[in-house]
Amino acid sequence: MPPMSNISKTKVEIEALVKKAQQGNSTAFNELYRMFVDSIFRFCYFKTKSEEAAQDITSETFLRVWRYLGRYKAQNFRAYLYTIARNIINDYYKAQKKTVRLPNFLEIEDKKPSYDHQLIQEENKKELHKAISKLPKHYAEVVILRFIEELSVKETAQIINKPGVWVRVVQHRALKKMKIILKNNE
Numbered sequence: 001m002p003p004m005s006n007i008s009k010t011k012v013e014i015e016a017l018v019k020k021a022q023q024g025n026s027t028a029f030n031e032l033y034r035m036f037v038d039s040i041f042r043f044c045y046f047k048t049k050s051e052e053a054a055q056d057i058t059s060e061t062f063l064r065v066w067r068y069l070g071r072y073k074a075q076n077f078r079a080y081l082y083t084i085a086r087n088i089i090n091d092y093y094k095a096q097k098k099t100v101r102l103p104n105f106l107e108i109e110d111k112k113p114s115y116d117h118q119l120i121q122e123e124n125k126k127e128l129h130k131a132i133s134k135l136p137k138h139y140a141e142v143v144i145l146r147f148i149e150e151l152s153v154k155e156t157a158q159i160i161n162k163p164g165v166w167v168r169v170v171q172h173r174a175l176k177k178m179k180i181i182l183k184n185n186e
Contacts, residue, residue: 015074047089061085079158131181139174
């Protein structure tokens with residue numbers, strides 16, 4: 001995974017950068033881009049299973065953010081980015097007339113683990129991917145946003161336009177169902 005230091009700024013600092021970017025400061029927007037591009041790309045890749053589509057959707061996400069930044073009202077910029085990316089992904093699938101399939105995990109390691117460790121990690125990822133792919137679409141989306149993208153309940157709720165209580169209930173049910181799926185695969 002990319003280093004978490006990319007998003008180490010507080011919400012207040014991020015909103016200050018957004019305000020500068022809204023005033024036309026391209027340096028502030030570039031900093032926002034660098035902070036979030038890896039996580040938005042990973043989210044897009046995970047949802048599309050296509051590096052090319054993920055790159056295109058990531059680019060389109062930041063183009064739309066730049067174009068409509070004046071409309072953004074200080075709330076949660078990270079959730080705002082994911083919401084835009086999610087909407088573009090939905091448009092992508094409508095245009096493709098495909099159903100959403102969950103791809104393999106995209107994970108960039110900082111250090112090379114031992115070969116045995118890599119094999120175990122790869123096997124665990126495959127099992128986890130299989131379990132997620134067997135979940136209903138809305139369960140899978142909550143699991144991806146909460147545990148792969150490490151978003152809060154509040155951010156996840158904003159992105160999928162549901163109440164936080166709904167996210168917590170779906171998360172609980174999804175994890176319970178995944179536990180059963182994983183247990184049956186043993």
